[in-house]
Amino acid sequence: MKRKGFLTVLGMVFLLALSTQPSQAANRDFDKAKTIRIGSLGPVQLPQGQGIHNAAKMAVEEINEAGGIHGKKLELFVGDTEGKPEKGITAMKKLVLEDKVDVLIGCYSSGVALAIQPYLPQYQIVYMATGTASIDLTNNVKKEYEKYKYFFRNMINSDIRQQKWAAKFLVEFVHKKLGYKKIAILAENAKWVHQYAPALKKDLEDAGLEVVFYEMFDVDVKDFSPTFAAIRGKGAQWIAQIVSHAASIPLVKAWQDSQSAPMGLCDVQGMDSKFWEMTGGKCLGEITYNFIARAPLTEKTIPMWDKYVKLFGTNPVYTTGFTYDGVYMLAEVIRQKKSLKSKDIIDGLEKISYKGVLHPEIGFDKESHDLLEGRYVMPMVQWQEGGKQVVVWPEQFKTGDFTPPPWWKK
Amino acid sequence: MSTLLDILVLGTLWGSLYTLISVGFTLIFGVAGIINLAHGAFYMLGAYLGYTFMSLLGIHVVLSAAMAIVGTSLAGAVVERLFIKPMRQNHAYVLLITLALALLFQEIMYVFFGPHGKAVQDFLTGELLLGNVRVTYQKLLTMVVSWISVAALWVFIKTTRTGKSISAVAQNLDAAVLVGIQPEKVYLLTMGISAALAGTAGVLIAPILEAVPGMWAFPLFKAFAVVIIGGLGSLEGAILSAMLLGYAETLVSRLVSANYPDMVYLVAIILILVLRPRGLMGRRAQ
Numbered sequence: 001m002k003r004k005g006f007l008t009v010l011g012m013v014f015l016l017a018l019s020t021q022p023s024q025a026a027n028r029d030f031d032k033a034k035t036i037r038i039g040s041l042g043p044v045q046l047p048q049g050q051g052i053h054n055a056a057k058m059a060v061e062e063i064n065e066a067g068g069i070h071g072k073k074l075e076l077f078v079g080d081t082e083g084k085p086e087k088g089i090t091a092m093k094k095l096v097l098e099d100k101v102d103v104l105i106g107c108y109s110s111g112v113a114l115a116i117q118p119y120l121p122q123y124q125i126v127y128m129a130t131g132t133a134s135i136d137l138t139n140n141v142k143k144e145y146e147k148y149k150y151f152f153r154n155m156i157n158s159d160i161r162q163q164k165w166a167a168k169f170l171v172e173f174v175h176k177k178l179g180y181k182k183i184a185i186l187a188e189n190a191k192w193v194h195q196y197a198p199a200l201k202k203d204l205e206d207a208g209l210e211v212v213f214y215e216m217f218d219v220d221v222k223d224f225s226p227t228f229a230a231i232r233g234k235g236a237q238w239i240a241q242i243v244s245h246a247a248s249i250p251l252v253k254a255w256q257d258s259q260s261a262p263m264g265l266c267d268v269q270g271m272d273s274k275f276w277e278m279t280g281g282k283c284l285g286e287i288t289y290n291f292i293a294r295a296p297l298t299e300k301t302i303p304m305w306d307k308y309v310k311l312f313g314t315n316p317v318y319t320t321g322f323t324y325d326g327v328y329m330l331a332e333v334i335r336q337k338k339s340l341k342s343k344d345i346i347d348g349l350e351k352i353s354y355k356g357v358l359h360p361e362i363g364f365d366k367e368s369h370d371l372l373e374g375r376y377v378m379p380m381v382q383w384q385e386g387g388k389q390v391v392v393w394p395e396q397f398k399t400g401d402f403t404p405p406p407w408w409k410k
Numbered sequence: 411m412s413t414l415l416d417i418l419v420l421g422t423l424w425g426s427l428y429t430l431i432s433v434g435f436t437l438i439f440g441v442a443g444i445i446n447l448a449h450g451a452f453y454m455l456g457a458y459l460g461y462t463f464m465s466l467l468g469i470h471v472v473l474s475a476a477m478a479i480v481g482t483s484l485a486g487a488v489v490e491r492l493f494i495k496p497m498r499q500n501h502a503y504v505l506l507i508t509l510a511l512a513l514l515f516q517e518i519m520y521v522f523f524g525p526h527g528k529a530v531q532d533f534l535t536g537e538l539l540l541g542n543v544r545v546t547y548q549k550l551l552t553m554v555v556s557w558i559s560v561a562a563l564w565v566f567i568k569t570t571r572t573g574k575s576i577s578a579v580a581q582n583l584d585a586a587v588l589v590g591i592q593p594e595k596v597y598l599l600t601m602g603i604s605a606a607l608a609g610t611a612g613v614l615i616a617p618i619l620e621a622v623p624g625m626w627a628f629p630l631f632k633a634f635a636v637v638i639i640g641g642l643g644s645l646e647g648a649i650l651s652a653m654l655l656g657y658a659e660t661l662v663s664r665l666v667s668a669n670y671p672d673m674v675y676l677v678a679i680i681l682i683l684v685l686r687p688r689g690l691m692g693r694r695a696q
Contacts, residue, residue, distance in 0.1 A: 045525050189669070217668045222619050222628065223424070226663035229416040229543075249527040249620040257537075257546050257618075269526075280465075280529040 026102055026125035028340045033102070035075045036068075036334060038327065039095030041106040041116070042319070043083040047272050048108040048131055051317035053078050056105060058311060059327035069335045074327075077101055083108060085115035092116045096123050102340045103128070105326050108319060109245075110134030110192050120150035126345045127151055128330060130322035133158035133192045138370035145367070150342060152349050152369045154329065154362060155322045156291065156376045159195040165289065165378050166196075166240070166265055167203035173380070173393045174238050174264075175209055178402070184213035184236035184261070186227065188246040197242060212236050219246040228258035236261045241288075244268035249279050256282045259407040264288065264380065273315030276387030284385065285405030287392065289378040292321035292358060294389075295397040297377050300357045315389075325356030412542040417660050419540065423549050425656025426556035427611055431629045432636035432648040433560055434607030440643030441580045441600045444498065447508040448489060449633060450626030451515040452605040456482045456612025457621040458519055461530045471533045479609045486605020490598055498597070512626050519623040527620030552614040559610055560649065563603065567645075576600055580643070635675040639682045641692020650690055 040056040042049030060074045068074060077099040079091030088107065095101045096119075107113045108131040117137060120127055127150055129137065135157045141148040156162055174180050183204055187197040193216065201211050212234040215227065231239060239261050243251060248269035255263050264287025269275060271290045275283055294305045294315075304324060308316050333348030334340065349369075354362045363372045380393040382402060390400035435449045459481045463474035489511060497503040534547035567573035578586040579596045587593060611629065612621075619625075636655060640647030655678065659671035682689060 045520075047526075215667060221668045223420075223663070224668065225420050226416065226660055227668045229413075229420070230664055232542075233413060233416075247527060247620065247622070249529050249622075250618075253529070253618065253620075257544070257549075259544060278526065278529055280531050282529065 026096065026100075026123055026340070027342055028102060030070075030334075030338055030340045033072060033340060035073050036331075036340065037075045037077060037099065037101040037103075038330070039077050039079055039092075039099060039101035039104045040323070041079045041081050041088065041091055041095070041104060041112075042108050042131065044078065044080045046083060046108065047274070047314075047317050048268075048319045049081070049083070049106075050312075050314075051319040052106040052108065052131060052323045054308070054312050055316070055320040055323035056327050058308060059324050059331075063328070063331050069331055070338060074331065081107060081109075081112050083112065085112050088112035088116050089119065092119060096125060101125075102334075103330050103345065105330065106130050106319070106323055107132050110137065113137055117148065117151055121147050124342050125150060126330070126342050126349070128326040128349075129153040130155055130326045131319035133162065135159035135195065135370075136191075138365075138368040141370075142368040149346055149369070152364055154326050154364075154371055155319075156378065157370055158192040159199070161371065161373070161376065162266070162289075162378070163196045163199050163203070166200055166242075167207070169265070169289070169380055169393060170200075170204060170238070170240060171207045171209065173402075175207070178238075180237035180261075181208075182210045182212045182235055182237045184231045184234065184239045185211055185215070185242070186213070186231070186239055187216045187242035188219050188244065189216040190219060190245050192244065193242050200240070200242075217246070222247055222250050224251050224254035225258065228254050228260045232258060232260050239263040240265040242266045243270075248275070252279050252283045252286060255286070256284070256405070259405075262287075262404055262408055264382070268318065270383070271318050271381070273317075273389065276383060281387065283383040285383065285403065285408075287380050287382045287402075290381045290389075291318040291378060292316050293379040293381055293391050293397070293399075295379055295391045295399055297358055297379070297397065298355060298360050300355070304357045321356070321358045325354065325358055325362060328356065329354050329362065413664065415541055415543040417657065417664050419543055419545050419549075420664070421657035421660040422653075423553055423656070424660060425653035426553045427615060428629075428632050428636055428652035428656055429560055429649050430556040430607055430611045430614075432633045432640070432652050433563065433645055434604035435633035436637045436640070436643055436645060436648045437563075437576075437607075438600055438604040439637065440645070441576055442494075442498065442597045444494060444501070444504045445508075446494075446601075446604070447505060447630065448511040448515070449508075449604065449608050450628070450630030451512040452482050452486055452608035453612040453615075453629045454515060454519065454621070454623075454626040455485055456609030457530070457616035457625065458523065458528075458612075459609070460613040460616050461523075461528050461621045465528070465530055475533070475613050478613045479606050482609025482612070483602045483606035486608075487598055487602040489605075490601035494601070495594070495597070512630075516623045516626060519621075523621070523623070525623065527622035528616075529620055530616035532617045548617050552618065555610065555614055559607060563607070564645070572599065631672075632675070635679055637689075639678050639689055641689025644689065644691045647689050647691030 040053050042052035060076045064073045077095055079095045081088035081091045104127040107129050110132045113129050113132040141151055187193045213231045241263050248267050267288040270288040333345050337344040337348050350366045356362050359375050379391040379397050381389045382392045384390050391397050392402040438446050456478050459478035463469045463477050493507050532548040534551055537544045537546045567577055575591045579593050636652045640651035658674045662670050662674050
């Protein structure tokens, strides 16, 4: 009886040990690996998640068609984060522990990526984030390099890079070119905007613009009519919207119904090629920066865009370009190092300068693993008649001229 | 001046819509004594049926709206017969089953239409200019149809034989049975009317906002607040408090921030529960 009890306790300890020391594949020996396994994270029901998984699939197939990496094929595994932190952790664990992937890529929502990030040192697996903008993610790397060195982001952070780009657009295009001075900032109250919106306000005021309306609204707000009435009452000449998680359709409808000033800055749902259809054309005149557009950002951009449309029957979304380039960058480093060890992949990524579809020289800051300053472009795209998406700024990537909303007279 | 007009117009719009939603919610409570947590789901169903008939199938606007309202009303009747009737006296059961049904409806919409909102075209295009304030015809239509619906309900209950039987069951069930009224038929009819009112609100609001899974929770919250403030089971109270809350939340959104309208509701609920627990027009407990 004593012996049986002892064995039971031993068995439980063994099981407990197994559960805390999970079996995983990251850091495998390259020569012994039959295939190279890539785990793609993203919400499969949302366009942003589909943009991640489709881009990863396309890149993996292209690399395999070109002979793989030293003759080894890439295998893609998909994890559904559902856009929720707890589901993101489960999806990541499934990819690492069951599918035994060598590297991770993707993720939409900074909240999800922040939940996943602390697990990376435990599994010692490299993760390239391609759809998350909060600077907290890369600040973590900067503050605790040894712990968070596994994390890289080739997307553009919202707090500094997107914000500076937004200020540049509003000052150079809206103010200097169009002659507008009174700006309304209408931002959702979400993690990625907490530093972005106040810093943008300050930059605009420093540049001599007048911020006549400034509000960070709750993402649950559905009725924007009073807000646009208030903006109109303040005499705003331009509305800078910063929206990702909030209800874009009611926002755009209320904007058009109120016939307020032109609206243009960032509307993540408005980047979706189906947004025209989703709003019944009420997004006519709205501008949002995109992270990819059918414009010659590099010579690879348009061919990739056209192939993606042919394969998936829809336009790339903002996560697509980052993920596509991300898979190629990871493959390039693994090829160079002929290794799946995280230390080698990290070393390779810290030194890489990659010509992708989004920029000719993509590289990372060695301390924060964030995208290097100046290594990105965010074309400002306007919805025009017939649902056309036209790049109106910057000049070198323009595919058409800015057209004010039909009701707007300067 | 234009600020005041903004508040008046938008407050009337939302007040009218909340009236339409809350009258149905309080009606079924007053008559059958049930708190129907699926009430918001009927609002969502109305919006999605309107979207399906009009935007996907291309059926004429008026016919689409009528079919969506009838469809929602039938769904309400089916829910009453299959899920509420067997256990009507068990309040906890009714709360749980109607909540479960609301979540089920949400999942169905999610599966069939996806997680993103669907835009529904305006029934009427164009706008009315009141000074500097623009009122789209869709918003005007929403106000007018809401009030016509509520007035029609009022006339139906006060003047028709069937309507009076609803009123009788609400006032005294035993006496109603003694004079030959069949309560089960009344419950079924009331649920159908209640769902139709919620469905009408959904059909009308979809072009202004959107049809999206999860939209059911917002009207349910509003209806709850309205009936608590107006007085449980009181149609007059529901109308009064819906209008007051419509104006109050628009005032706060317009002058303070779009983030605080819900705070208005919570403060109003606390005040009413402390100062006048039976609500603005509720009857004193015997």
